[in-house]
Amino acid sequence: xxxxxxxxxxxxxxxxxxxxxxxxxYEANRRYEATxxxxxxxxxxxxxxxxxxERAGQLYGLGLIGxxxxxxxxxxxxxxxxxxxxxxxxxxxxxGYRDHGHMLAYxxxxxxxxxxxxxxxxxxxxxxxxxxxxxxxxxKFYGGHGIVGAQVSLGAGLAFAHKYNEDGGxxxxxxxxxxxxxxxxxxxxxxxxxxxxxxIFVVENNQYAMGTAVKRSSAETHFHRRGAxxxxxxxxxxxxxxxxxxxxxxxxxxxxxxxxxxxLMELNTYRYRGHSMSDPAKYRSxxxxxxxxxxxxxxxxxxxxxxxxxxxxxxxxxxxxxxRAICTEAADFAENSPExxxxxxxxxxxVESY
Amino acid sequence: MAIELKMPALSPTMEEGKLAKWLVKVxxxxxxxxxxxEIETDKATMEFEAVDEGTVGALxxxxxxxxxxxGTVIALIGGEGEASAPAAAAPVAAAAPVAAxxxxxxxxxxxxxxxxxxxxxxxxxxxxxxxxxxMRRDPRVFVMGEEVAEYQGAYKVTQxxxxxxxxxxxxxxxxxxxxxxxxxTGAAMGGLRPVxxxxxxxxxxxxxxxxxxxxxxxNYMSGGQMRCPVxxxxxxxxxxxxxxxxxxxxxxxxxxxxxLIVIAPYDASDAKGLLKAAIRxxxxxxxxxxxxVYGRTFELPELDDHVLPIGKARIMREGxxxxxxxxxxxxxxxxxxxxxxxxxxxxxxxxxxRTLRPxxxxxVLASLAKTNRIVVAEEGWPTCSIASEIAAIAMEDGFDHLxxxxxxxxxxxxxxxxxxxxxxxxxxxxxxxxxxxKKVCYx
Numbered sequence: 093x094x095x096x097x098x099x100x101x102x103x104x105x106x107x108x109x110x111x112x113x114x115x116x117x118y119e120a121n122r123r124y125e126a127t128x129x130x131x132x133x134x135x136x137x138x139x140x141x142x143x144x145x146e147r148a149g150q151l152y153g154l155g156l157i158g159x160x161x162x163x164x165x166x167x168x169x170x171x172x173x174x175x176x177x178x179x180x181x182x183x184x185x186x187x188g189y190r191d192h193g194h195m196l197a198y199x200x201x202x203x204x205x206x207x208x209x210x211x212x213x214x215x216x217x218x219x220x221x222x223x224x225x226x227x228x229x230x231x232k233f234y235g236g237h238g239i240v241g242a243q244v245s246l247g248a249g250l251a252f253a254h255k256y257n258e259d260g261g262x263x264x265x266x267x268x269x270x271x272x273x274x275x276x277x278x279x280x281x282x283x284x285x286x287x288x289x290x291x292i293f294v295v296e297n298n299q300y301a302m303g304t305a306v307k308r309s310s311a312e313t314h315f316h317r318r319g320a321x322x323x324x325x326x327x328x329x330x331x332x333x334x335x336x337x338x339x340x341x342x343x344x345x346x347x348x349x350x351x352x353x354x355x356l357m358e359l360n361t362y363r364y365r366g367h368s369m370s371d372p373a374k375y376r377s378x379x380x381x382x383x384x385x386x387x388x389x390x391x392x393x394x395x396x397x398x399x400x401x402x403x404x405x406x407x408x409x410x411x412x413x414x415x416r417a418i419c420t421e422a423a424d425f426a427e428n429s430p431e432x433x434x435x436x437x438x439x440x441x442x443v444e445s446y
Numbered sequence: 447m448a449i450e451l452k453m454p455a456l457s458p459t460m461e462e463g464k465l466a467k468w469l470v471k472v473x474x475x476x477x478x479x480x481x482x483x484e485i486e487t488d489k490a491t492m493e494f495e496a497v498d499e500g501t502v503g504a505l506x507x508x509x510x511x512x513x514x515x516x517g518t519v520i521a522l523i524g525g526e527g528e529a530s531a532p533a534a535a536a537p538v539a540a541a542a543p544v545a546a547x548x549x550x551x552x553x554x555x556x557x558x559x560x561x562x563x564x565x566x567x568x569x570x571x572x573x574x575x576x577x578x579x580x581m582r583r584d585p586r587v588f589v590m591g592e593e594v595a596e597y598q599g600a601y602k603v604t605q606x607x608x609x610x611x612x613x614x615x616x617x618x619x620x621x622x623x624x625x626x627x628x629x630x631t632g633a634a635m636g637g638l639r640p641v642x643x644x645x646x647x648x649x650x651x652x653x654x655x656x657x658x659x660x661x662x663x664x665n666y667m668s669g670g671q672m673r674c675p676v677x678x679x680x681x682x683x684x685x686x687x688x689x690x691x692x693x694x695x696x697x698x699x700x701x702x703x704x705x706l707i708v709i710a711p712y713d714a715s716d717a718k719g720l721l722k723a724a725i726r727x728x729x730x731x732x733x734x735x736x737x738x739v740y741g742r743t744f745e746l747p748e749l750d751d752h753v754l755p756i757g758k759a760r761i762m763r764e765g766x767x768x769x770x771x772x773x774x775x776x777x778x779x780x781x782x783x784x785x786x787x788x789x790x791x792x793x794x795x796x797x798x799x800r801t802l803r804p805x806x807x808x809x810v811l812a813s814l815a816k817t818n819r820i821v822v823a824e825e826g827w828p829t830c831s832i833a834s835e836i837a838a839i840a841m842e843d844g845f846d847h848l849x850x851x852x853x854x855x856x857x858x859x860x861x862x863x864x865x866x867x868x869x870x871x872x873x874x875x876x877x878x879x880x881x882x883x884k885k886v887c888y889x
Binding site: 143146147149150152153154155158159160184186215216217218219220221222225226227228229234235237238239242244245246247248249250251252253254256257275276279280282283286364366369370372373374378385434435437438439440441442443444446 | 671673
């Protein structure tokens with residue numbers, strides 16, 4: 093058995109060659125050299141996502157948010173780091189149902205997001221989508237999709253449109269370690285590579301597909317290797333440090349924008365809360381969660397960086413205060429906005445009348 | 447100011463729960479993310495986390511208490527954090543029932559100008575010409591599917607398109623229906639006008655998730671932001687001797703789905719005019735063709751831009767004694783049946799629905815008011831079929847005009863067999879339509 097183990101390790105050491113250039117560049121310089129202003133901005137965005145999601149959890153507990161509600165707490169560095177490397181309004185983004193964080197990172201108004209969560213007329217989908225189905229075409233944010241893995245094929249379609257229109261844009265398609273086992277993901281990998289589509293596939297590996305740990309669901313748990321069969325280079329990225337995420341994203345964006353076809357990024361991250369609000373998360377220990385929270389938290393990490401750079405505690409406290417006010421305002425707005433008018437029941441089924 | 451912590455709802459259906467255990471005590475400092483209590487729902491034990499910072503002021507419900515209603519104040523936290531938002535009841539919009547919008551009067555087919563030359567065309571060529579004309583007109587239109595380009599189409603419907611439009615706009619895919627249906631849908635969301643060919647709609651079963659969940663529902667779920675002007679087209683229904691997995695009519699499946707347009711033309715003129723309309727539509731369209739009809743030749747007006755209205759049925763033959771409603775390949779059988787009936791003194795009206803969703807009820811009901819009898823001829827299974835839908839419409843909206851029960855003439859309710867004699871027995875034909883028409887005429 094030891095012998096077998098050794099062979100496997102040797103095989104693991106030899107990563108697929110296609111991975112090497114991008115991964116080597118990332119490993120040579122893992123952290124993006126942000127200015128203080130940039131890092132403060134990342135910090136502020138991550139705190140916004142964290143506080144927004146905590147508030148959403150609270151509103152769920154009060155019965156103001158119904159159905160499924162998947163919180164992004166713990167994964168903030170992924171959306172913030174990657175979005176910061178994109179050209180907003182030019183590149184397109186698509187994700188699954190854990191979508192609040194990506195929208196906030198894109199600068200979409202927290203009020204209309206929260207109002208969608210509470211199912212109100214002022215919600216970004218006029219209350220008809222809910223937590224899992226939110227879109228902002230003006231930001232080129234294409235959802236918010238409730239079917240696990242669907243966004244990967246749809247994202248390849250958005251990338252197809254970028255290429256067809258020769259507009260220089262690219263698509264980022266986010267999906268989880270659970271979605272990574274859906275067949276259509278690999279159908280999309282194949283066509284994206286075959287047609288050289290401008291797309292970055294981002295696996296947010298938060299270690300659990302609902303309640304199933306990665307090692308219980310996946311024969312290959314190194315998701316960045318799963319593009320190898322399609323000659324898609326993979327990157328293995330620490331998703332708990334916003335500067336590492338940004339450094340890796342820059343490399344991927346540059347690679348894709350230069351016309352080299354898709355990149356597969358695996359962002360290793362962790363969600364602190366259950367899969368959705370009704371998940372007691374009994375499949376993992378409290379110690380496991382606390383270990384990540386205490387030692388790898390992306391916000392605490394950025395905070396420590398900022399303090400080490402000489403940014404004052406006061407500045408960070410002011411940010412915290414401002415964000416809390418924004419989230420309170422969003423929650424008040426979401427609670428006090430009216431429900432959709434009954435006529436909305438029949439609108440938007442079709443665009444045209446026949 | 448103290449913040450009230452209320453018994454949370456921890457699942458979509460939770461109404462009350464047991465406060466199993468407090469993990470904090472009065473005087474403890476808490477910050478957001480700290481676990482305050484364990485709460486048992488009917489399904490599981492959940493952790494209740496703090497959102498605000500402060501000092502635990504009072505624990506108002508003792509641990510072990512069962513049946514604590516959601517919303518009950520269970521603890522107070524005093525501190526510097528902002529006051530928790532009051533849990534005001536959701537302001538409810540006036541719940542007066544709103545009537546579903548009434549369909550506007552649908553436009554009739556455009557009048558073909560006097561003196562227009564009528565040429566003959568196969569359905570296959572009419573479909574190809576429709577795509578070619580729309581591709582010339584709009585650079586966003588492209589065709590994608592298995593064998594559509596270099597092979598010229600598995601059924602030669604896309605013949606010649608590659609030569610005229612090149613590989614950028616006529617794209618061979620791998621055999622990967624789920625994937626390319628998703629890519630087509632995504633490309634439509636991204637502003638293009640994809641025409642996605644399924645070699646047959648049997649294979650679209652692998653892709654039906656994108657047709658329904660992604661293409662049909664997104665406009666509604668996005669409050670009208672995300673349009674999806676995609677056309678899914680290909681042959682549908684039984685072909686010939688290909689067995690059960692390659693022989694199914696999906697018309698009723700797709701017609702069940704709000705958010706989709708479903709078109710199933712019969713002749714060349716409708717195939718061309720409706721496919722052009724489908725490609726121009728802002729909505730997702732399922733366009734169901736029929737392999738056995740591809741090679742049939744019909745008259746087709748030579749017009750620069752032959753576009754027909756979606757959602758409008760066509761009266762193929764006027765009559766006064768009985769209405770035969772059909773679509774796709776069934777229309778040919780209905781017309782044949784009408785000829786036989788005429789010889790026996792029964793004057794049948796034949797309606798081709800053409801569009802299955804939205805369904806042109808008005809034309810069906812107007813015909814019923816005239817003939818007082820309906821037979822529906824459908825090459826497909828009877829259960830939950832378009833025929834069932836027509837029967838329901840006749841009963842709900844035309845009951846007073848019915849002089850006989852509506853009869854469904856459909857395929858036998860079995861997977862389509864391979865053996866020639868069994869296959870023939872399983873599929874509808876003109877003689878069964880004739881028999882049904884006579885029955886509703888009490889002849």
